[in-house]
Amino acid sequence: MFYDHQAFAAAYEKAFARLTASQYQGIDQILGFVQIDPDVEDDRWVAYMLATIKHECANSFMPITEFGPDSYFAKYNAGTTLGGRLGNTQPGDGLRFKGRGYVQITGRANYLRLGQVLGIGKAFVDQPTAVLEPANAYRIMSAGMRLGLFTGKKLATYINDTGCDYVAARRIINGQDKADAIAAYATAFETILKRARLD
Secondary structure, X not given: OOEOHHHHHHHHHHHOOOOOHHHHHHHHHHHHHHHOOOOOOOHHHHHHHHHHHHHHOOOOOOOEEOOOOHHHHHHHOOOOHHHHHOOOOOOOHHHHOOOEEOOOEOOHHHHHHHHHHOOOOOHHHHOHHHHHOHHHHHHHHHXXXXXXXXXXXXXXXXXXXXXXXXXXXXXXXXXXXXXXXXXXXXXXHHHXXXXXXXX
C-alpha cells in the first residue's frame, strides 16, 4: 500500500493539529514502513496502528521510553510480582527492560520473545535500547498487533472482512484503557489514509 505523505500530513492537520517537523518525520517514517510491510494490507489496520502510536507515544510519532525516575521501575525488578510476570530475572531488569518503542514493550521476556519472532534472537535483551530504533519499533508493533503477541488479541479479531470494532481493538494492547479516545483517532486516520492512498 502506498500513500501520498504530503496529502496525509495536510489531512492530518485539518483533523487534528499542525504538525511539527519532528512529528512529520515520524509519520513519514511510519508510512514508509507500512508501504514495505507485506503483512499489512488494510487501511483500517494502519489506522488503528497510527491511533495506537498517537496515544502511546504522546503525539510524537516517534518511539519513546516509558516515563519515570529510575526508582519507579523497581516495582518491575526480579523478585517482585510484576517483575515475575514480565520474566525479569536479574538485578536491575526493571529499569533495563522498561517500556520502549511505539507500543512500550516491557520486561525481559517480551524483549526476548519479540527478538526471536523477528529472527534476531536475543538482540533486544543484549541491547534493550535497540527497540527504540524506528524500524525495530515498527516491526515489533506490526508483529505484536497482527499475531497477538502483546495480550493474545489480534488485529484480525476486531478488524476484518465482516466488521471493524476500533473500541474493542484496544484489547490488543491494554484492555480498554482510553479505548474510546483511541477509536476516535482511528476513525479519523481511516478517512485520512483513504484520501491519501495512491494504489
